[in-house]
Amino acid sequence: MPGTRHRHTARDTNRTRKGDVMSHVAAPQTAIPIRFTDLTQSGLKDDQLFNAHNADGYLQGMLRCVDLVKRKVASVDRPFTGVLPEEMKARFALVDLDRHLGDLDAVLDEVEHLYLDDAVYFHHPRYVAHLNCPVTLPAILAEAITAPINTAVETWDQSAGGTFIEQHLIDWTTQRIGLGPRADGAFTSGGTQSNLMALLLARDRYCAGIEGHIGNQTHGLPAEAGRLRILASQVSHFSLQKAAALLGLGHNAVVPVACDANYRMDTRALEREIERCRRDGLIPVAVVATAGTTDFGSIDPLNDIAALCRRHALWMHVDAAYGGGLLVSTRHRHWLAGIECADSVSVDYHKSFFQPVSCSAFLVRDRRMLGHVTYHADYLNPASQASEGTPDLVNKSLQTTRRFDALKLWMTLRLMGADQLGELFDHVIALAHDAYRALQDDSELEIAVAPQLSTLVFRYRPETPVPDDVLDAANAYIRQALSRSGEAVIAATRLDGHQFLKFTLLNPETSVADLQVIAERIKHHGANYLTRHALTTPAHARATRALS
The missing domain is CATH 3.90.1150.170 (Aspartate Aminotransferase, domain 1)
Structure with a gap:
């Protein structure tokens, strides 16, 4: 009937086309009728959802956002305006989030006022504070791709090609390190999460060998857990203490080891601490060597530490969140000599690989160790999928929902190259x-x-x-x-x-x-x-x- 919209019914749903013949199959009886929402008839607006219908709006909005960023970056004459927290807080007191602005120009004006006018601009040459870097153009373009597609990489059925892009980058990084053919890993939110994974694996590997202990994952920590110790230099990253607390070991489980005059771990002091721990009835389980301390950029003597770890059967983790960029250095790669001996490694691509936050990875020598963070949920990553070979990245990650951060590094390497x-x-x-x-x-x-x-x-x-x-x-x-x-x-x-x-x-x-x-x-x-x-x-x- 002209002007009348056809209503899609359950009977229509059960029609299947075979060649030019429409086959009618009797609709099953159901207590709840199947309905398909017509957004036009319901009055529900979807003009701000990304889809094929709104592609032109997406393009125009992106161009306006890009123009705003371009204009602001071009006008920056200092890295920061010097605004104080109390000054900025007063502006936010006037914002009522229950009343929308309804217009992109008004929203961008507000973003400019509340954020961009007083942003800290890491690309400015006189920003020299923290381990923040200017970022590569291909990485920014990758963000423009990943945000609208909104891939979640935890399972194959949400990610497909994204799964293999991340895995290929993990394999590339483990090869650069030299961890061997059984190595694997996962992208993480940063060095803090990577270090947490390292200490978790070290803890659980040790506890799995305790006679009579069924396992930390199912039965919790054994009585010996209070005596477990992790050794790291006195200038190592504070995330180790946070990780130890989260793992039920406590801040005091991290034993500080003295450094030399250049703030590199003193391996003689390390051996003394290992021996002291054992004399005191404590149980050393891991040593964390740092390849690039936050304050001094110091790189611990990795080969010597590796030799001690082998001698004492300790897990060796290398925190290369900062110094990991040496993996692509043509001048200084040798400064990381010994990193190939590690059981696990942290690398922050969003530091010395010039990637936007966040873009990091945790790498491990033996992929079987990642089983300590695996849990199979029937609705998401059932064990049957793993046995069939489905590459669900959630099986080796602490996170479930996870952004497709790997595309940034992928596009950077493909356009610029590692060198x-x-x-x-x-x-x-x-x-x-x-x-x-x-x-x-x-x-x-x-x-x-x-x-x-x-x-x-x-x-x-x-x-x-x-x-x-x-x-x-x-x-x-x-x-x-x-x-x-x-x-x-x-x-x-x-x-x-x-x-x-x-x-x-x-x-x-x-x-x-x-x-x-x-x-x-x-x-x-x-x-x-x-x-x-x-x-x-x-x-x-x-x-x-x-x-x-």
Whole structure:
């Protein structure tokens, strides 16, 4: 009937076409009639859902978003505006999320005001604070593909080609490391999750060998769990303590091992700690070697640690979240010698591979160890699928729902190649060493140690003697002053109980000249602090005379 929309019924559903003949099959009786929603008739709007009907809207919206980002990036003249938390919080008090704006231009204006105007821009050459990097163009383009398709890679039936792209990258990384033919792994959210997986596997491998213990997965931890110990350098990442707590072992299960003058684990101290643990009735189960500590970029002596782990039958994990970029370096790959001996490795592609957050991986020498994180759910990844060979990535991951982060690295490698990525990392390593040479003779800067990767730890220390507590306060003030002015963003750390500053260099656009400018501003703010705050106090004046 003209103007009348045909209503799809259960009877229509049971018609099947065979050639040119329509076969009618009797509809089964059902208590609930099958209905198909007509969004037009129901009044439900779907104009903001991504689908074929809204492809033109998607294109136009993306172009406007890209134009906004392009305009903002082109106008950035400093890495940060210096806005304070309380200043920004006041803006959000005016936002009522129960009242929508209803217009993309209004939404983008709000995003610009609430986010982009005061964003921290990692691509700016004077952002030198944390392990944040400018990102490759192909990786950004990959995000433009993965977001609308919204692939979830936990199971084959949600991912298909995405499954094999991730697996191929895992295999490529394990080959670069040299873990051997039985190696495997999974993409993770970052080094914290990767380190958690490493310690979980180390714990469960040991506990599986305890006589009479059926297994941690089904029966929980054995009585011996309170005596398990993990050994790591005194400057290892804090995620190890967090992981130990999550695993039921506690922060104190992580035993700090002394370092040498370059903040590399002292293997003689490691052996002493292993022996001390055993004398005290404790059970060492793993050693975590760091390939690129957060503060110093130091790389522990991997070959020597591997030899000790073999001798004492300990799991060896290498936290290469930062230094993993050396896997594609043509100049410094040999700095990772010994990483091939590891039982497991963490790599953050979103650091030294210049990928957007998040893009990381956990790799393991023996894929069978990943069974410690496997659980078969009948609705998702039944055991029957695994026995049939279905490649469900959830079987080797702590996460269930997981983004298709692998496409970023895939497109980067396919467009740029591994060598070009390695050259970018080599460049920032060279930059750190050039900056060290340029600043080491400055009489008002005290450099803690020569750089190893791309970090430089130092502090402002004027030639005039200053009490330690005042000097600590001055260096804390310097970082705050730089951030508030927006002229630079730098990091800070504590060394031997004292406040130090830090350049973390992952931007190839940063130059030695940029760092020299920042150094001059550091000295300027430091001198201002001492003049305006410290020198006006009688206690400081007395302490200064005592030091003279």
